Amino acid sequence: MPRLSLAALRETITRIEAAGISLHEQAKRVELGHAGADAALGGGLLPGRLHEIYADERDSVSGSAFAAMLALRVSRPGSVVLWVRQGFTAQQCGELSAQGLFDLGIDPDRMLLVKTRNVAEALRAASDSLTCKALGAIMLEVWRQPKSLDLAASRKLTLRAGKSGVTVFLIRVAAAEAMPSAAETRWFVRVQPTPDFVGDWGNPLFEATLARNRHGQTGVWAMEWSSDARVFREVPQNPRARISFAAAGPDPAKPEAPRRSAAG
Amino acid sequence: MPPAELPLVVVAKISNALQLTATDALAVRNGLHAGLPLADARARVPALDVVEADEAADRALIEAIADWCDRFTPLVALDLPYGLLLDVTGCAHLFGGEAALLQSLCGFVRKQEISVQAAIAGTSVAARTLARGTDGVIVQNGNEREAVASLPVTALLQNDKIVYALKRAGLKTIGEVASRSSSELTARFGASFSFLLQQALGENGQPIVPRRPLPDYVAERRFAEPVATAEVILRTIASLASTLENLLEERDQGARRLEASFFRTDGAVRHIALDTGKPLRDATQIAAYYAERLEVLADPVDPGFGFDLVRLSALATEPLEYKAADLEASQDETEIAALIERLSARFGPERITRFLSLDTHVPEHAAAFCPAQRGQGPSAWPQMRLEGEAPRRPLHMLSPPERIDNTMAEFPDGPPARFVWRRAAHRIVRAEGPERIAMEWWRDAEAKTRDYFQLEDEGGRRFWVYRDGLYDREADKQHDREAENQHDREAENPRWFMHGLFA
Numbered sequence: 163m164p165r166l167s168l169a170a171l172r173e174t175i176t177r178i179e180a181a182g183i184s185l186h187e188q189a190k191r192v193e194l195g196h197a198g199a200d201a202a203l204g205g206g207l208l209p210g211r212l213h214e215i216y217a218d219e220r221d222s223v224s225g226s227a228f229a230a231m232l233a234l235r236v237s238r239p240g241s242v243v244l245w246v247r248q249g250f251t252a253q254q255c256g257e258l259s260a261q262g263l264f265d266l267g268i269d270p271d272r273m274l275l276v277k278t279r280n281v282a283e284a285l286r287a288a289s290d291s292l293t294c295k296a297l298g299a300i301m302l303e304v305w306r307q308p309k310s311l312d313l314a315a316s317r318k319l320t321l322r323a324g325k326s327g328v329t330v331f332l333i334r335v336a337a338a339e340a341m342p343s344a345a346e347t348r349w350f351v352r353v354q355p356t357p358d359f360v361g362d363w364g365n366p367l368f369e370a371t372l373a374r375n376r377h378g379q380t381g382v383w384a385m386e387w388s389s390d391a392r393v394f395r396e397v398p399q400n401p402r403a404r405i406s407f408a409a410a411g412p413d414p415a416k417p418e419a420p421r422r423s424a425a426g
Numbered sequence: 427m428p429p430a431e432l433p434l435v436v437v438a439k440i441s442n443a444l445q446l447t448a449t450d451a452l453a454v455r456n457g458l459h460a461g462l463p464l465a466d467a468r469a470r471v472p473a474l475d476v477v478e479a480d481e482a483a484d485r486a487l488i489e490a491i492a493d494w495c496d497r498f499t500p501l502v503a504l505d506l507p508y509g510l511l512l513d514v515t516g517c518a519h520l521f522g523g524e525a526a527l528l529q530s531l532c533g534f535v536r537k538q539e540i541s542v543q544a545a546i547a548g549t550s551v552a553a554r555t556l557a558r559g560t561d562g563v564i565v566q567n568g569n570e571r572e573a574v575a576s577l578p579v580t581a582l583l584q585n586d587k588i589v590y591a592l593k594r595a596g597l598k599t600i601g602e603v604a605s606r607s608s609s610e611l612t613a614r615f616g617a618s619f620s621f622l623l624q625q626a627l628g629e630n631g632q633p634i635v636p637r638r639p640l641p642d643y644v645a646e647r648r649f650a651e652p653v654a655t656a657e658v659i660l661r662t663i664a665s666l667a668s669t670l671e672n673l674l675e676e677r678d679q680g681a682r683r684l685e686a687s688f689f690r691t692d693g694a695v696r697h698i699a700l701d702t703g704k705p706l707r708d709a710t711q712i713a714a715y716y717a718e719r720l721e722v723l724a725d726p727v728d729p730g731f732g733f734d735l736v737r738l739s740a741l742a743t744e745p746l747e748y749k750a751a752d753l754e755a756s757q758d759e760t761e762i763a764a765l766i767e768r769l770s771a772r773f774g775p776e777r778i779t780r781f782l783s784l785d786t787h788v789p790e791h792a793a794a795f796c797p798a799q800r801g802q803g804p805s806a807w808p809q810m811r812l813e814g815e816a817p818r819r820p821l822h823m824l825s826p827p828e829r830i831d832n833t834m835a836e837f838p839d840g841p842p843a844r845f846v847w848r849r850a851a852h853r854i855v856r857a858e859g860p861e862r863i864a865m866e867w868w869r870d871a872e873a874k875t876r877d878y879f880q881l882e883d884e885g886g887r888r889f890w891v892y893r894d895g896l897y898d899r900e901a902d903k904q905h906d907r908e909a910e911n912q913h914d915r916e917a918e919n920p921r922w923f924m925h926g927l928f929a
Contacts, residue, residue, distance in 0.1 A: 220850075220887065221887075222822070222927075223820070223821055223822045223927040223928065223929050224929055226821060226822065226929070227821050227929030228929070230821075241758070242758075242762050244765075252825075255822055255927075256820075256822030256823050256824045256825070256926060256927055257822065257823050257824075257825050258821065258822065258823075259793065259819060259820060259821055259822065259823040259926065260781035260783065260792070260793035260807065261789075261792055261793060261807060261808070261810065261819040262817065262819045262820050262821035262822070262823065262926070262928075263821065264807040264819075265810065265811045265817030265818055265819050266817055266821065266929065270781040270783075270793070270805070270807060271780070271781065271802065271805050273780065273781060274762070274765075274766070274778070274779075274780060274798055275778070275779045275780065275781075275795065275798075276769060276773065276777060276778055276779075277777045277779070278773060278777065283722070283773065286772075287769060287772075287773065290768070290769075290772075291765055291769065294761050294762070294764075294765040295761065296757070296758035296759075296761035296762050296765075297762070297765070353885065353886040353887050353888075353929075354886055355855075355882070355884070355885060355886030356856060356882060356886060362816075362858075363816050363856065363858040363880055363882075364816050365816050366816070366817070366928070366929040367886065368929075387929075389811065389816070389817060390813055390814060
């Protein structure tokens with residue numbers, strides 16, 4: 163009898179997954195701005211789900227930034243974003259900088275920061291806060307490969323995210339390997355070197371691998387973040403593309419050196 | 427064969443000589459007393475067990491006993507070095523009358539093998555005098571004069587010049603002293619002495635100065651059988667919270683600082699404080715916050731053999747007003763405020779923060795993490811990046827900045843072409859800068875001006891590094907008069923630091 167019910171359960175799950183997602187949910191997808199990624203995502207990122215962003219220890223800042231940018235895209239304008247970090251991460255990778263966020267086009271005043279002593283506390287903080295529908299998104303930054311972050315934990319996060327409609331971004335820094343999880347999407351993020359033909363100090367560039375996508379395709383893209391438009395873009399492939407892009411906005415002329423800010 | 431018991435004396439160095447500060451009963455029978463030099467004591471009784479005084483330990487013990495005494499009244503004062511004063515006005519009936527209270531207090535202290543003398547009287551000085559001279563006396567208001575009359579003057583004052591003067595004048599008991607006229611005493615021993623005497627005689631009672639702040643509102647529950655399970659404790663807190671809510675409601679107040687006190691049967695007392703961002707009254711919320719707080723205590727409340735008294739007090743309160751703004755505040759704002767309270771109760775207010783912008787150019791001081799409970803003022807973040815430009819400040823900032831080694835620059839005052847950071851070598855292909863940032867002399871006079879560079883290595887990783895101090899030639903121009911060899915040293919070995927990482 164138990165075997166039968168398990169089989170029935172499996173069947174139900176397959177049926178639900180085959181059916182994909184409802185039209186209502188489909189309409190909620192949020193475009194990232196990068197044509198390739200948006201196409202693979204079937205129109206954009208689904209809010210109210212769990213999304214995982216993996217980054218190497220050396221690329222931890224790219225992971226944080228990429229997740230923060232996704233969160234900015236997905237969350238309602240002006241809503242509060244809860245960012246849960248372990249105190250240890252701040253020592254290892256550096257503290258989040260308000261001005262750094264601001265320079266990426268993200269309002270630091272929207273950030274509510276939680277610094278926990280360990281992973282268990284971080285998970286608990288994120289999980290408990292998911293009952294608060296007023297939040298725009300929850301960032302949960304986890305270091306390495308804690309045992310407590312298993313399939314059950316990610317299912318719980320997914321379930322609660324679905325109930326409240328708050329999107330969860332799980333940033334996995336220096337994780338040895340991807341763990342099985344209930345996440346909607348899984349990204350591997352690395353820094354993308356600035357192309358040689360670009361003369362000046364440019365926008366943040368990422369090499370983003372969408373390794374898992376529950377309702378769509380996967381892919382690898384070079385993505386550029388525009389701090390002004392607050393969208394992702396394709397990285398220009400040749401100097402001409404760069405020029406046409408630059409012409410769209412004011413010329414990012416080199417600042418006269420040395421820039422001087424004196425306090426006093 | 428166990429060694430014969432020796433008279434025990436405690437000694438301390440007072441005015442450069444070892445003096446007895448305390449003695450046991452055996453030592454007293456041998457004619458020793460506090461204040462005697464150790465050399466004299468040894469002359470009288472050669473075989474002594476001498477222990478050095480430990481003031482800190484004495485203080486800790488008296489504090490612990492005082493903590494335990496909090497169960498009788500919130501008004502407990504230390505009367506150092508060995509005394510405690512309790513204001514039991516209006517409390518005694520809760521413990522079955524003054525005699526029962528005194529008995530239960532002394533019984534407990536004696537159970538810990540601490541000898542104690544106690545008394546109850548109309549003024550604190552009278553009670554203290556009685557406790558020093560006798561034990562277990564309860565004097566009704568107005569009868570203090572007779573009660574203290576037969577006591578020696580040492581019960582009133584100890585180790586004091588006045589005591590010797592009184593003895594030389596032939597006044598051995600308090601009664602004899604009191605028989606002299608007040609003006610006579612004031613002329614001879616000062617106004618403070620005659621005031622002390624008046625209080626000992628039950629006049630001019632002064633309030634005691636309690637060691638802990640007096641709570642505005644208190645709810646407590648006593649248990650005949652000690653309770654120990656977390657479930658019962660939480661339920662107790664919940665019911666105390668609703669009592670407190672009623673008390674607060676009567677006065678239209680809300681609590682800003684709460685304290686739960688757990689009195690263990692063995693005398694240990696644990697206080698758990700809880701600060702709130704806004705005046706709080708709702709019992710369900712108070713109970714919920716305490717549930718959060720108690721669950722994550724690094725050092726959990728250990729019930730031992732159980733608690734026999736749990737108390738919830740509001741230490742600080744504020745009027746709880748429903749402003750028009752509160753009604754207008756969006757549902758979202760209310761929810762976020764509740765979330766902040768919940769998380770703060772659980773993890774501690776200092777761990778739930780928001781960015782606070784500070785008006786300074788020094789990068790590490792430009793923003794602070796401010797407890798979110800304190801609310802948020804309008805922040806002004808400077809627009810450093812022009813439109814179309816890339817970020818000028820990194821997303822991750824190292825605190826403190828980390829030294830980078832093996833820096834090599836293509837030209838002397840330029841950015842490093844390669845460096846080693848955290849044991850990894852980086853070859854730089856792209857650099858922007860310098861951005862010169864002068865330190866604030868009022869913060870740190872020693873801090874040097876920094877030249878910041880934005881660097882990108884072969885792999886595309888972007889760093890924010892700075893050279894600590896100006897490059898030699900510039901430095902000479904700016905600080906002509908300063909010692910030149912110092913600059914030479916700096917120029918030879920400019921120190922570079924990693925301050926942040928760009929996305």
